[in-house]
Amino acid sequence: MKQKGFTFEKLKFASFDFTCCEGCQLQLANRESTLPDFLGLLDIRNFREISSERHDDYDIAFVEGSISRSDEVTRLQAIRKQAKILVAFGTCACFGGVNSLKNRFAEGQPAAEVYPGMQVESLPVRKISDVVTVDFSIPGCPVAKEEVERIVVSLVTGSLIALPKYPVCMECKARLNTCLFDLGEICLGPITRAGCDAVCTTGKTACLGCRGPAEDINMPAFLELVKERGLKEEDLREKLAFHNAFEAVAANET
Amino acid sequence: MHEVRFVIPRQEINREDFASSAPDFNRRSEVMNTDRGFKCSITNIVRLTGQEKLFQLRIIDPTERSLFRFKPGQFLMLELPGYGEVPISISSSNSNHEFLELCIRKAGHVTTALFTIEEGAQVAIRGPFGSSFPMDEMAGSNVLLIAGGLGIAPLRAPLFWINEHRDRFGDVNVLYGAKVPSQLLFTYQFDEWKMINHINLHTIVERAEEGWTGRTGMITDLFEDISIDMKKTWAIVCGPPVMFKVVCSHLDRLGMPMNRMFVSLERRMHCGMGKCCRCMVGSTFTCVDGPVFDYWSVMNLKEAI
Amino acid sequence: MKRNLEIDIHHLARVEGHADITISVMNGRLIEARWAVVETPRFFEVMVKGMSAERVPFLTSRICGICSISHALASIRALERAMQIEVPPVAEKTRLLAMHGETLQSHALHLFFLASPDFAGTGSVLPLMQSHPDLVRAGLQLKSLGNEISEVTTGRCTHPVSLVLGGISKAPERHRLETLLSMIRERKRALDIAADFFSTLNIPDFTRETEFISLSNGSSYPSIGGNLVSSDGVKRDENDYLQMTNEYAKEGSTSKFTRLSRHSSAAGALARLNNNFALLHPSAQKTAERFGLKPVCHNPFMNNIAQLVECVHILQDAEELVQSLMEVESPEIRTPFNPKAGSATGAVEAPRGILYHHMETDEKGKVVRADCIIPTTQNNANIHLDLHALAERALSEGKTDSEIQKLCEMLVRSYDPCISCSVH
């Protein structure tokens, strides 16, 4: 991909998954209309989901899922050693995701309940950056393929990548949705980072904050407005905890 | 029940639509072209420091090249297709109709990409935009040019102008400060300015490095070195906001009238045409009303400094 | 010459999730042939505890990135039955269409991207893009149609946003239904291309008799809810899922096992087809006949073809569903409900087979107990036994080591196992 004055190289790409549903990796194969072009940007060195060929000379690793077993820690550390750029891919990787809901229970209790009498290892769920350094995060449950495409293109072209800093409401308004607060629901749109094109609120369900907090959010004002409207605090707590993405913010508030 | 007689015909827009407000866009009366860039080829790239490079551009189309004129102090929007557009001051002489020079610091998205391109790459420019330094009004007086860091970039155009019309000016003092000596730009031109153009150049750095024999301190320290008649002198000050605020109030104390001090403001910009509103300072557009303002106006702009 | 052979496949490629295959032969005797699920468990059944019912489908859909719609709908069905919520007909239809979208997407992904490289002798689909561009295009077209159906009906193709308790939160938009209709009609061509390609392939001729379990409602090809039936003649009510599965766990595998009348049983496209052949659309039956696929077929490799046949059926049925959804005027889409205590099972036919969610709520509508039994769990024991039989036969036929390895991989892939699902 040599151009006058520019040199672009395919990304030596690898994709790995840990504790997750693999939905984010699946997105890599979605948006079929541009899929061949998208794959054309990648030199796939290791991607178990779609290829049985495996090489360990990748530069960039997309890591999906959260960490909940000791063998995963070892695998992740090996990936970090090899990869020049390690991307936390998806909400599980960025924040722990829904898997973190398990952490509400005493360590060992879930395993004892589901596999009575068996030895099943399961550590408290951690996000990738709790274990190794992350160079870039692509949040979303699942990730938005359009955004992923843009980010991959910018990795190839060497332009710096950035996620939107503003909240989901911007995109929600652009889609002319009726605000869910007007319908009497709590929506995390005002505090959640945009970039998903407000897909949930457009489907008329509340944003659950899978993309994590937007930049510099006004949490006190948000909590205040939920209270003022007489909406259920319990509902709010359940939503904030859903993807574990507001953990850091909540810790600051209290 | 689709009926042809009720179909609204499509209307194209044309030049006449804008006849009532013939825009002054680099003498191109065709407003339709304000979004179209002049295609340029990068003819030379000089690395100045670790952070700055000087790009030499040549407008490819000869007609466009001959049409392009600018005034010292104006800027243009530099487009790198696929990456984005950034406002950059023109850093070369406005009598040079062959090439343009842009001194660019690697700062973010687009500028980082600019640092990876090689000679021969094609970019585009829109503009020139914005206000300029009142070179004609300054003629006949002394001039004080004060630059901090990258502020020397927009100062180069007026300096070229002064050098090319040297007999019209009295004393010309250039005060130039940087953090460390290795960040001083255009050092290779210093001798030329001093010897040939009889410019009094004073440099200062905040922190000395090995081999530096010059002064260290703040830029305002340099005022101790010079004696100027504040009543007969015009000043142009470019640099980070903190710097020009300090310098201008210093000049004010020394008795220079505020409307003879000029500064170039920097704000985020996306269009260059007073439409995106990103560069607003109070209720003034940096891109059309500025970037060059006299200090009196800046004092009156809310949130300027 | 007595043969020795060790096949050890760590993290089998082109399947969803992590599994290993081990084949070991000593002195010409098969010592071990097994597959092991090594996926990390996530404990969804525990996570949902204490969660309000309306939020549950959003959580359970995250069990799996491929069959998220099935999981959402299984939970929704369980909870709606537990709290006796009636669902408006438009919502029922939309959900059914959503299931079709998911199955089409999943089948297309499996057939064209995961399985077909085996038949073409490549490591992935990427070389096929050059060698079989038409086939890959057809696959992409079918997969994108599946995704589009899911998007129109549920707002997004992975992790649905508008499937909610009581119905759907947003009706499919009319203009999108219109495009969908023309897409469906136009993409039937892609199915012909696929059928032509698959008819040239050598499907391994291997049979091992087993019991096939699926849903059945007697009037239409199964999708959401119905009776539980088996090819051995068992028939039970949806709520009696425990008797149908007899789930048990074994050390060393985070995926559990099920059994009914025999040591193992099978679920999935082939099971559905075996139990409901007469309810397939005639054109789908024709496709099946073209491949000599008749009930009851005991060749696990034919699951690939059964998926293809289902795609034909789905396109026909989806076309009718879209048309009928377009005729609806200002529809009632969601029934409001009051939380109450109750318990029930929701069974749906996920792309890989029958999926059970059992939910118990308290009077505030919070989940107090949940149980999920996943298709791959139900196939788990069957895959083991098949692997053993297949390896044994391949050995006796004198196949080379790499041939055996490939056959075993292909067998596991034919089940289209969904491992992150099975270890939920």
Place this chain on the structure above:
Amino acid sequence: MIYKVISKHEFRKFIDALVRSNTSFGPRRVDTDSNAEPVYQFQPVTSVEDVAFDYSVTKSSAKHFFLPFREELSRFDIRDGEWEQKINYNSDPVVVIGLRACDISALNILDDVLLNGHFPSPYYLARRKNTFVIGFDHLPMADCFCKSMNHHTVPTGFNLFCSDIGEDYYLAINSSKAFNFLKEFETREPEYEDNCRLVERRKEVSNGFKTHIDVTGLPAILDIEFDSPVWEKWGAKCLNCGTCAMVCPTCYCYSVDDSFDTDMKGASRQKRLYSCNLVDFAVVAGGHNFRPKNGDRLKYRYYHQHRGFAENANQQICVGCNRCGRACLAGINPKDVINDLRMEKESCMKCVSSSPDKR
């Protein structure tokens, strides 16, 4: 301007013919909110049945027909590093039905800003020229304050404006296209009685306003109150979500980003409507934020709306539709903010700072 009277029945036939023959948008009921009030938006309409003639106000303005939320400014076709810039200024005709007087005033203001400045915007012009605007008068909602901004009536800027005079509409026809289309339908010259009914209707509208804001001298007050504590007070509530600017009929600030196509054979420069309330509105390379605080950014929006910028002769550009106030989740609205500011101005700073609502 030509005036006609048309029966409501005949008018529906006219609208039906128009919307069936053109891409059209009109107010439609999209939801019922939790107070059982209907929610309206401008949505595609394909027959007169789709149009909610009795609508109150749309949640979002009609701005996006002229300034889309996202719009491609140019395309670059790239081959071997050579590129060609392509710009498409043209746009397809659309009919937009149901704009209010204040909505049309907003368009007139945008005309002023985007067409009469130094650099007229061809993108906007193309859309403006190709949009057939049909306006309707209406009785104000309790929180409308367009009368205070003097935008409750509008003299120009539409193709057709309809005033509801009972059985009939009193039409103000402002374009030859509208005039020609209407020839096909039964209309009549306004009679004395129609004029009376129109005057009555206007009175009714004008007297219907319950919200009044004193905006006299507001530009000067805004200048003086640049450092007022009012900004901090309201800024503390602001969520930085940009909702106000998105629904506003006159907010037009934007952002531009370039991106390569996935096939790397092209690139696109796109504009996206932005909001001055967003955190990075005034962030420059290196991370410096010229407006780091919520209050700074909120103030800036009021500055733009109520002080005005040089390009439109420092006129206020708010038309008083109160869409921002209605949409703001934090309950920030022009009336309260401006009244607060006036208080601040018209009473002693010290006492106000310690007054009860200062917390």
